[in-house]
Amino acid sequence: MKRRHAETRAALLFASPWILGFCIFLLYPLAASIYYSFCDYSVLRPPVWIGMDNYRELLQDEVFWKTLYNTLYYAAFALPLSAAVALALALLLNTKVRGMAIYRTIFFVPSLVPMISLAVLWLWIFNGEHGLINALLGLIGIKGPNWLSDPNWSKPALILMSMWGAGHAMVIYLAGLQDVPQSLYEAAELDGADWWARTRHVTLPTISPVILFNIIMGIIGTLQVFAVPYVMFPGGSPARSTYFYTMYLFDNAFIYQKMGYACAMGWIMFLIILVLTMAALKFSEKRVHYG
Amino acid sequence: MTARSVRTLLIHTVLLLLSIVFIIPLYWMIITALKPIEETMLQPPRWVPSQWQWENFAKAFTYGSEQLGYIPFLIYGRNTLLIATLSVAGAVCSNAVVAYAFARLRWPGRDLLFAITLATMMVPFPVIMVPVYALFKEMGWIGTFRPLWVPAWFGNAFNIFLLRQFFRTIPSELSEAARIDGCSEWAIFREIILPLARPALAVVALFTFMASWNDFLGPLIYLMDQRTFTLSLGLQFYQSQHGGTQWNLLMAASTIVIAPVIVLFFFTQKQFIQGIAVTGLKG
Numbered sequence: 001m002k003r004r005h006a007e008t009r010a011a012l013l014f015a016s017p018w019i020l021g022f023c024i025f026l027l028y029p030l031a032a033s034i035y036y037s038f039c040d041y042s043v044l045r046p047p048v049w050i051g052m053d054n055y056r057e058l059l060q061d062e063v064f065w066k067t068l069y070n071t072l073y074y075a076a077f078a079l080p081l082s083a084a085v086a087l088a089l090a091l092l093l094n095t096k097v098r099g100m101a102i103y104r105t106i107f108f109v110p111s112l113v114p115m116i117s118l119a120v121l122w123l124w125i126f127n128g129e130h131g132l133i134n135a136l137l138g139l140i141g142i143k144g145p146n147w148l149s150d151p152n153w154s155k156p157a158l159i160l161m162s163m164w165g166a167g168h169a170m171v172i173y174l175a176g177l178q179d180v181p182q183s184l185y186e187a188a189e190l191d192g193a194d195w196w197a198r199t200r201h202v203t204l205p206t207i208s209p210v211i212l213f214n215i216i217m218g219i220i221g222t223l224q225v226f227a228v229p230y231v232m233f234p235g236g237s238p239a240r241s242t243y244f245y246t247m248y249l250f251d252n253a254f255i256y257q258k259m260g261y262a263c264a265m266g267w268i269m270f271l272i273i274l275v276l277t278m279a280a281l282k283f284s285e286k287r288v289h290y291g
Numbered sequence: 292m293t294a295r296s297v298r299t300l301l302i303h304t305v306l307l308l309l310s311i312v313f314i315i316p317l318y319w320m321i322i323t324a325l326k327p328i329e330e331t332m333l334q335p336p337r338w339v340p341s342q343w344q345w346e347n348f349a350k351a352f353t354y355g356s357e358q359l360g361y362i363p364f365l366i367y368g369r370n371t372l373l374i375a376t377l378s379v380a381g382a383v384c385s386n387a388v389v390a391y392a393f394a395r396l397r398w399p400g401r402d403l404l405f406a407i408t409l410a411t412m413m414v415p416f417p418v419i420m421v422p423v424y425a426l427f428k429e430m431g432w433i434g435t436f437r438p439l440w441v442p443a444w445f446g447n448a449f450n451i452f453l454l455r456q457f458f459r460t461i462p463s464e465l466s467e468a469a470r471i472d473g474c475s476e477w478a479i480f481r482e483i484i485l486p487l488a489r490p491a492l493a494v495v496a497l498f499t500f501m502a503s504w505n506d507f508l509g510p511l512i513y514l515m516d517q518r519t520f521t522l523s524l525g526l527q528f529y530q531s532q533h534g535g536t537q538w539n540l541l542m543a544a545s546t547i548v549i550a551p552v553i554v555l556f557f558f559t560q561k562q563f564i565q566g567i568a569v570t571g572l573k574g
Contacts, residue, residue, distance in 0.1 A: 253420065
């Protein structure tokens with residue numbers, strides 16, 4: 001009995017940084033954020049309770065809907081495309097070719113590039129007049145668009161960029177692929193399954209939990225996309241086509257000093273993440289195979 | 292040729308082509324950084340500069356130092372390194388002790404708190420951004436580095452999870468034997484667990500360093516004075532000030548920001564790749 005107490009005391013001491021951190025940097029801010037979302041609040045003055053006004057205003061705020069649309073549009077393309085690239089690269093590397101480690105490094109390194117450098121680098125590559133992409137397109141006789149100033153091409157530019165960073169997910173998939181039991185492949189081969197059949201019926205089902213995990217993390221990350229468009233497209237230019245949810249939230253909080261409004265936006269984002277995650281889990285119920 | 296070698300050849304061709312596509316942006320950045328300004332805008336593009344202007348790096352590095360009275364990149368680099376070092380130290384210390392409590396000790400409420408801890412990984416930062424800012428404002432920390440590294444000393448859900456998984460693989464007989472010998476929990480933690488956990492701690496250190504080096508939103512919110520800027524904030528400032536004129540210098544600056552990350556990766560490849568793989572598989 002005495003030892004039990006001693007152990008609990010020691011444990012609470014060991015866990016105390018996190019218990020404190022959890023309360024100060026998470027629990028309190030969460031509670032405060034709910035409260036502020038019902039208030040008219042700028043850091044300069046104390047919050048004033050205004051009930052549901054922030055949420056009501058949000059529903060009628062055209063910019064809010066625009067940024068939500070932009071963000072979901074971006075997520076709808078960037079997520080599946082970069083997941084497909086990552087999975088394809090991982091499947092290629094998993095064929096046990098020689099030089100696998102070198103290829104893996106080449107595909108992985110771009111995902112290490114800090115976001116600010118990423119933004120600056122692609123500003124240059126997408127540059128309408130002197131950028132590399134349009135120069136290469138010019139070589140084969142295509143006049144490239146003004147990626148950065150044409151509202152029809154700004155989002156596709158960002159989606160293309162996102163695929164360049166697929167190396168991170170590729171590493172996760174590759175590790176998942178290496179965990180697929182060899183015996184399953186051998187059994188499939190005996191049944192006369194070709195590469196594609198083995199991939200579809202053995203590989204993909206076995207790593208489906210990894211895919212699901214990556215997609216959920218992807219949803220959470222994509223809805224928070226901020227630094228790259230913030231640097232590449234000041235103010236969400238052109239024509240607000242790259243004005244994303246978190247950028248508008250940031251502007252409300254720190255430019256317009258509408259901090260209660262920003263908190264309300266944060267909670268709506270959280271709600272969207274929860275709904276999408278639930279949907280992903282529900283959708284995957286029959287498709288994901290936990291072995 | 293057999294069917295098998297045709298297949299191998301095909302895979303290598305595809306991989307090679309993809310490798311070129313993945314390398315080109317970084318190659319283009321470095322090569323632009325080394326070009327004279329006129330050559331950055333040629334059509335068709337020049338893949339190799341006619342003369343290698345290494346001085347572009349020096350120019351990018353000292354750009355604006357005359358007006359500012361200091362070398363901005365040196366100051367930004369020092370600031371970034373300081374914040375990253377303090378964050379790494381904090382993350383390694385705090386997450387190790389906390390993970391020990393979750394992995395190796397039994398206490399009421401442990402599993403519940405751990406479940407809640409995992410759930411907090413779902414909370415997007417923008418939700419709590421305003422109250423956290425208000426909190427630091429209340430403490431008078433806005434404009435200082437403290438908001439950027441102090442929280443690292445209080446643990447973080449992801450790192451706790453990572454270390455807990457690792458600590459649990461260490462046989463419990465080791466701790467039991469030490470307890471019978473009368474060792475305190477602190478002694479067990481220091482003498483037995485920590486030395487064994489070095490690879491996992493390295494992963495935590497690595498990821499924390501990268502996140503800190505990469506951070507843009509944090510410095511943007513909390514730092515006010517240009518002298519206190521980090522590299523990412525400095526580079527953004529640089530870019531918005533000179534909107535696309537001197538691409539060679541901007542690419543040189545960008546290369547300077549990327550280089551430490553890539554170098555670090557090459558020295559720690561194994562831990563790095565394993566660390567990332569673990570994050571995906573055990574989730």
